[in-house]
Amino acid sequence: MTAEPSGxxxxxxxxxxxLSRLCPPSETAFSVGAIxxxxxxxxxxxxxxxxxxxxxxxxxxxxxxxxxxxxxxxAATIYSTLEPCAKRSSRPxxxxxxxxxxxxxxxxxxxxxxxxxxxxxxxxxxxxxxxVSVVELSRLSRCVREVNAHLPGIAG
Numbered sequence: 001m002t003a004e005p006s007g008x009x010x011x012x013x014x015x016x017x018x019l020s021r022l023c024p025p026s027e028t029a030f031s032v033g034a035i036x037x038x039x040x041x042x043x044x045x046x047x048x049x050x051x052x053x054x055x056x057x058x059x060x061x062x063x064x065x066x067x068x069x070x071x072x073x074x075a076a077t078i079y080s081t082l083e084p085c086a087k088r089s090s091r092p093x094x095x096x097x098x099x100x101x102x103x104x105x106x107x108x109x110x111x112x113x114x115x116x117x118x119x120x121x122x123x124x125x126x127x128x129x130x131x132v133s134v135v136e137l138s139r140l141s142r143c144v145r146e147v148n149a150h151l152p153g154i155a156g
Contacts (some may be wrong), residue, residue: 005135009079009108013137016046016079017110020058020147023049028117031147032082034058036066036104039075058086059095061101070095076105081112081144086123093095096123098131106133111141 019033047061
């Protein structure tokens, strides 16, 4: 399901981009920020890549700060600067699986994951197939690429 951005989506994504700048640098992983916002429009959790350990992803970090059965998740939006992962070797569950398990109905991203570390990335398609509304703010993808310009082949 494709959805249109709301008036506040750009502001939340800019905040997620700011979080991505907090990521410890890595030559083998993207720097990503994520924010979970409840139905009332309030931030309830946030996270960024490598926030708590070298392998934690931004969405995983934000979700870990909430109880898995937190009722607010059923009407929340998660803002992630990069498409949630659908393939992963460092953890048993991908970020796409974690989002689906949490019951988050809306995901907003700025940039689809390029085929740099993982090929045939399909996080957006998996989420949409499972009924999640996915909004792409591609106009902000340049900002996300700038944060990740330290990686080979990524131009800001």
